[in-house]
Amino acid sequence: MQVQFHDTFDSSYFTNRYKENFGLSPISFSEFNTVVRFAIIDIKKFSSFEQEIDKFIANSNPSINVNYNTDIKFIKRFDFVSTDKIVKYQDFYEHVIINLVESIDIFNYVINPVEQRLLEYLTERGYNFYSDLNIGCIEILNASQDIVIQIADNFDIIQSINSLLAGIVRPNRFNIPERTFGFNIANPDENLPIIGIIDTGISNQNPLAPLIISDPNFDLTRTSTVIDNANHGTAVGALAALGTRLIPSHLGDFVADARLLPIKILDSGIGAISELEIIRLIRDAYEMYGVQIYTLTICYTGYKKYNDIISEYAYALDVLSYELNILIFISVANNKELMTSVGLTGGVVTYPNHFEDENSNLCSPSESMNNITIGAVADNLENNTLNRVSPPGVVPAIYSRTFHIDWNHPSMNKTRVNKKLFKPDVCNYGGDYNPRLDPSNTGMKIISSTLGTFYDRDAGTSLSTPLTANLAAKLIKRYPSLADNMQTIKALIINSAYCPNREDLFNLPITKQSHVLGNGVPNEEECEVSSSDRITFILEDEISPGYIKSFPIHFPEYLLDLNRKGVLTVQATMCFKFKPVKNDQLTYCPIQIAFGLFKNKPLEEYELDENGAHKLENEKPISIGINNNKAEYFTFGQSWSQDYYFKAKMLSNSQKINFTLSKDILRQEGGTLKIALNCKLHKMLTPVEAQHQNIPHKFSLVITFKENSVKNINTGRLLQRNAEY
Numbered sequence: 132m133q134v135q136f137h138d139t140f141d142s143s144y145f146t147n148r149y150k151e152n153f154g155l156s157p158i159s160f161s162e163f164n165t166v167v168r169f170a171i172i173d174i175k176k177f178s179s180f181e182q183e184i185d186k187f188i189a190n191s192n193p194s195i196n197v198n199y200n201t202d203i204k205f206i207k208r209f210d211f212v213s214t215d216k217i218v219k220y221q222d223f224y225e226h227v228i229i230n231l232v233e234s235i236d237i238f239n240y241v242i243n244p245v246e247q248r249l250l251e252y253l254t255e256r257g258y259n260f261y262s263d264l265n266i267g268c269i270e271i272l273n274a275s276q277d278i279v280i281q282i283a284d285n286f287d288i289i290q291s292i293n294s295l296l297a298g299i300v301r302p303n304r305f306n307i308p309e310r311t312f313g314f315n316i317a318n319p320d321e322n323l324p325i326i327g328i329i330d331t332g333i334s335n336q337n338p339l340a341p342l343i344i345s346d347p348n349f350d351l352t353r354t355s356t357v358i359d360n361a362n363h364g365t366a367v368g369a370l371a372a373l374g375t376r377l378i379p380s381h382l383g384d385f386v387a388d389a390r391l392l393p394i395k396i397l398d399s400g401i402g403a404i405s406e407l408e409i410i411r412l413i414r415d416a417y418e419m420y421g422v423q424i425y426t427l428t429i430c431y432t433g434y435k436k437y438n439d440i441i442s443e444y445a446y447a448l449d450v451l452s453y454e455l456n457i458l459i460f461i462s463v464a465n466n467k468e469l470m471t472s473v474g475l476t477g478g479v480v481t482y483p484n485h486f487e488d489e490n491s492n493l494c495s496p497s498e499s500m501n502n503i504t505i506g507a508v509a510d511n512l513e514n515n516t517l518n519r520v521s522p523p524g525v526v527p528a529i530y531s532r533t534f535h536i537d538w539n540h541p542s543m544n545k546t547r548v549n550k551k552l553f554k555p556d557v558c559n560y561g562g563d564y565n566p567r568l569d570p571s572n573t574g575m576k577i578i579s580s581t582l583g584t585f586y587d588r589d590a591g592t593s594l595s596t597p598l599t600a601n602l603a604a605k606l607i608k609r610y611p612s613l614a615d616n617m618q619t620i621k622a623l624i625i626n627s628a629y630c631p632n633r634e635d636l637f638n639l640p641i642t643k644q645s646h647v648l649g650n651g652v653p654n655e656e657e658c659e660v661s662s663s664d665r666i667t668f669i670l671e672d673e674i675s676p677g678y679i680k681s682f683p684i685h686f687p688e689y690l691l692d693l694n695r696k697g698v699l700t701v702q703a704t705m706c707f708k709f710k711p712v713k714n715d716q717l718t719y720c721p722i723q724i725a726f727g728l729f730k731n732k733p734l735e736e737y738e739l740d741e742n743g744a745h746k747l748e749n750e751k752p753i754s755i756g757i758n759n760n761k762a763e764y765f766t767f768g769q770s771w772s773q774d775y776y777f778k779a780k781m782l783s784n785s786q787k788i789n790f791t792l793s794k795d796i797l798r799q800e801g802g803t804l805k806i807a808l809n810c811k812l813h814k815m816l817t818p819v820e821a822q823h824q825n826i827p828h829k830f831s832l833v834i835t836f837k838e839n840s841v842k843n844i845n846t847g848r849l850l851q852r853n854a855e856y
Contacts, residue, residue, distance in 0.1 A: 428596050
């Protein structure tokens with residue numbers, strides 16, 4: 132049955148009460164945990180639930196005459212879960228994904244035997260399907276609508292059934308007449324990082340051929356990984372391996388940053404894909420070739436509804452990235468309807484108001500949290516930036532998509548909104564177009580797989596995504612040890628990103644600037660190297676729930692002699708991966724790790740009286756350190772990177788802070804400050820989940836200190852003395 136509550140259902144408190152009193156065990160949470168689906172695990176106890184409901188209904192004055200279980204008052208409405216609530220799709224395709232119920236309480240005597248019978252049922256009828264019961268998923272590749280309804284009606288372990296289609300979305304292709312590719316790979320034999328291109332194959336009929344690892348085991352289409360009939364994966368591969376080196380001039384010998392493993396999942400512009408087979412191929416690529424970087428630019432065509440929970444596909448990718456040391460660069464997909472109306476018919480769009488429409492929301496699986504999500508900004512990387520439909524400046528491309536969470540939900544208030552939680556993580560250049568101008572001078576230049584065409588012009592997040600993956604390859608190529616923790620790569624890219632304030636555009640009710648631009652566009656130079664006036668350093672460690680850590684940073688004394696108030700700009704980003712909690716929107720990320728740069732206080736110290744005993748306040752020792760103290764006593768500006776006090780809050784595993792460090796603070800603290808990190812379990816985890824998550828969690832913290840210039844002049848002395856910690 133499904134219950135809608137007046138407010139958030141606190142699973143840490145109410146789960147056992149509902150089991151003991153009503154025979155109901157929660158199996159999924161949505162709408163910020165105000166809607167809960169329950170399994171009936173005890174028929175006798177469930178009859179008492181019905182009795183309590185009847186008492187409440189029959190009570191003429193329930194607020195005074197309390198003759199019922201008061202937990203009933205919290206319920207707004209309830210329904211039994213019928214087939215129409217299980218079936219989630221609007222348009223039916225042959226590819227069907229079945230999400231199964233997960234519940235320890237009924238696994239042995241209900242879920243396990245019914246799962247086995249469902250698999251037997253599909254086998255007996257000759258359906259082509261894949262299953263992974265560890266993540267509770269079955270995919271049917273040749274389903275009929277009748278069989279879907281039959282399964283929903285008869286197998287009572289079905290959480291949801293979706294029918295989905297994946298595809299490539301582009302506005303149009305603008306051919307560029309060229310006689311030859313005009314370039315060669317200068318380092319084909321170099322030992323380079325490998326990028327897995329999960330796409331439509333990569334043509335080897337071009338100079339990329341020496342970089343391509345051709346393995347027929349990575350082809351789900353039974354065609355060939357080095358044939359690109361969709362004219363898509365080849366362009367993605369070229370941008371991933373070469374970055375922007377072919378723009379604007381493609382003539383000459385170019386140094387590649389990566390080799391390419393084509394993982395072919397489509398052979399045309401649209402079709403069904405197998406999530407479970409993609410997961411298998413990623414595992415195989417990691418185990419066979421050591422691939423740690425992947426691009427995934429083929430998303431589902433349907434956008435996510437406002438406040439939808441994490442999809443099964445994104446969940447599976449998050450589990451995969453938690454288990455393996457990999458990072459998948461996922462595009463937010465493109466707004467197909469918008470690209471069609473503007474690109475082909477010259478339709479009019481009011482920018483940026485179109486981002487307020489639900490159909491501009493991102494597509495699955497780009498809501499994945501352990502991986503990195505990429506949007507697009509409007510620029511063609513040539514002297515044709517005005518040849519576009521988007522406004523001038525660093526702005527989201529008109530086709531890019533937005534975060535699907537609307538913080539205006541009735542259950543939300545200021546304490547529950549998390550401004551650190553958003554997608555995309557970053558944007559990159561994806562090109563733009565103007566249908567009224569010469570097509571040879573619009574869109575981003577890309578390599579083509581069509582024989583005789585050589586180059587095209589195009590636009591889309593399929594271009595911005597491999598450009599960002601190329602930056603990851605450059606980092607590992609330059610610093611191979613960074614590959615030991617791919618969350619560090621993610622943190623470095625996010626930390627280098629810059630986003631100008633565009634309040635003139637994003638004063639919208641739902642869509643915030645970060646919901647479209649994320650943290651901004653990565654700066655390649657700042658991501659890869661330090662300089663004489665800019666230092667970036669990395670802190671990799673682990674922390675357990677209930678603990679706090681600190682690390683001192685000693686700053687050079689010359690900063691105190693500079694003739695300026697704000698001596699340094701601080702930019703810091705922390706990323707970590709987690710084991711997600713399935714079917715629970717609020718506790719999907721079950722771990723809180725926050726960080727900050729604070730005064731030079733001890734981590735743990737308490738005020739003493741003249742006898743050396745702890746001074747007490749409300750029977751607790753008075754802290755004068757960072758731990759157990761009020762933030763106002765150890766902060767000098769910004770507090771913790773993520774605030775987590777109230778229970779009902781979605782948490783983020785990627786946080787960034789920016790601020791200016793003043794000379795006065797450095798002087799007051801003797802030239803030393805403290806980096807501190809704290810870790811907590813999500814307060815709404817059940818005791819069982821809390822036990823599973825109560826383990827050390829690795830984190831990657833990237834911090835950049837940049838000397839503030841005076842009249843564009845710096846001292847060039849910052850790098851002469853590295854930070855000590």
